[in-house]
Amino acid sequence: MRRSQAVLVSLFLGVSMVLGSFMDAGMAYRHIESAVAEKVALVAALKLTDLALFTEARYTRHLSQADRHSAFQDHPLALEHFPSGSLVLPPGSLRKRNEL
Amino acid sequence: MALFVMKTFVNRHLYLIEFTLSSLLRFRGKNFSLLVVYTLVIFLLASVMLFSNALRHEASLVLAQSPEMIVQRMVAGRHDLLPADYLDKASGIRGVKQVSGRLWGYHYDPIIRANYTIMVDADRQLADGEIVIGAGIARVRGLQQGDYLGLHDHQARTMSFQVAGILDSDSELVSADLFLINASTYRAFFGLAQDVYTDMVLSVRNPREYTTIAEKIIQRLPDTRPILRDEILRTYDAIFAWRQGIVFVILMMAVLAFVIFAWDKASGLSAQERKEIGILKATGWETADVIRMKFWEGFLISVSAFILGYLFAYVHVFYADAALFEPVLKGWAILYPRFSPLPVIDALQIATLFFFSVFPYVLATIIPIWRVATTDPDAVMR
Numbered sequence: 237m238r239r240s241q242a243v244l245v246s247l248f249l250g251v252s253m254v255l256g257s258f259m260d261a262g263m264a265y266r267h268i269e270s271a272v273a274e275k276v277a278l279v280a281a282l283k284l285t286d287l288a289l290f291t292e293a294r295y296t297r298h299l300s301q302a303d304r305h306s307a308f309q310d311h312p313l314a315l316e317h318f319p320s321g322s323l324v325l326p327p328g329s330l331r332k333r334n335e336l
Numbered sequence: 337m338a339l340f341v342m343k344t345f346v347n348r349h350l351y352l353i354e355f356t357l358s359s360l361l362r363f364r365g366k367n368f369s370l371l372v373v374y375t376l377v378i379f380l381l382a383s384v385m386l387f388s389n390a391l392r393h394e395a396s397l398v399l400a401q402s403p404e405m406i407v408q409r410m411v412a413g414r415h416d417l418l419p420a421d422y423l424d425k426a427s428g429i430r431g432v433k434q435v436s437g438r439l440w441g442y443h444y445d446p447i448i449r450a451n452y453t454i455m456v457d458a459d460r461q462l463a464d465g466e467i468v469i470g471a472g473i474a475r476v477r478g479l480q481q482g483d484y485l486g487l488h489d490h491q492a493r494t495m496s497f498q499v500a501g502i503l504d505s506d507s508e509l510v511s512a513d514l515f516l517i518n519a520s521t522y523r524a525f526f527g528l529a530q531d532v533y534t535d536m537v538l539s540v541r542n543p544r545e546y547t548t549i550a551e552k553i554i555q556r557l558p559d560t561r562p563i564l565r566d567e568i569l570r571t572y573d574a575i576f577a578w579r580q581g582i583v584f585v586i587l588m589m590a591v592l593a594f595v596i597f598a599w600d601k602a603s604g605l606s607a608q609e610r611k612e613i614g615i616l617k618a619t620g621w622e623t624a625d626v627i628r629m630k631f632w633e634g635f636l637i638s639v640s641a642f643i644l645g646y647l648f649a650y651v652h653v654f655y656a657d658a659a660l661f662e663p664v665l666k667g668w669a670i671l672y673p674r675f676s677p678l679p680v681i682d683a684l685q686i687a688t689l690f691f692f693s694v695f696p697y698v699l700a701t702i703i704p705i706w707r708v709a710t711t712d713p714d715a716v717m718r
Binding site: 238247280290292 | 395459470512561683
């Protein structure tokens, strides 16, 4: 096989692997469907509102429940000091009111 | 005839690729480092895209079952306890199907320096002093079912809890820091009166009336703030949307790196590359052939970088649980959920990434070549 043919075959294999990743994801999703359903049931039963992704501060733990003052909880000039505070945006409810 | 034309076309391109490979191998150090940097840029972009899309999908799926409407009481701009009679006032509003009070709060555990979300779970019928904890707490505190855990209550007295159960570790993304107890233990622990709740949740008969009922609640209970399920979903949709927040910052950095990259390529050719083109033209190559050869050069590098970058990102996000992002998301938090991102890929997003990473590079390779290749070979070689 010529070098050029080998390269084209490798590219073809690479593209097949990229497309295969979609199939792999689809199959993996089917495996965890029941776990997702359990999570959904837990959220419904406990009336949960947020993901437990950022547990360091209350306004990032329960992001959707935060109020305008929670980021300045210590005093009005307190600067944001939790790292996750810089990753997240203000909750949708507060932004909506700003738009009105 | 058509077969012959086709065969000639394919052979011509195979020879061009052959030549391009020799040319790339002649500068193997430079081209290999280019491929590595290019792959890293695509890896970063694709990882962020795959991870944020998986989280966004999971948030929209899971939080679609969050309460339809939550009503908080606000005092001096802060969330405050809600008197029990507010529940009666809200249930009197036409269209409201059910109202219930929620009891939840936070407790800082100085031993592991982590915040727990303490919540009342009425359905589980836990006895006084019994708790059900999230898998995150169990892991960090080393607790198992039947173990005891002591925490200081609101008067700094030690209160002992027995672990009656541990929530499934598959649900850590929503439950890692949960600490479920019954209502009387909750009130005793935090010193709360019987007639207050943290907030209340409402279910509404007709989903089209959410906004109307929210307005009625504000009229009837002016010191409250209703939060709709739709707003919760929008909050999470915005965080993980790739055009907003941190994702956008990372995206911009990677795009900037790529622009510098492409600019360096497009802004000019090295003397050696010019000389090479001059020689090719002097030996009878047509301008179109030179451009085709350079097209293959750009195409082979950029497509290889895309394939490698994307595949590494796929393995990183879905097989290594996005381990590189953990320190960023963790911040100062001790309790961080162990979770595997949902294997969901947005094909359009990947197609966009392909378009914006491969095409500009190929163009940036061809344009300066086209400028040189159209000039006289003698002038180019001098």
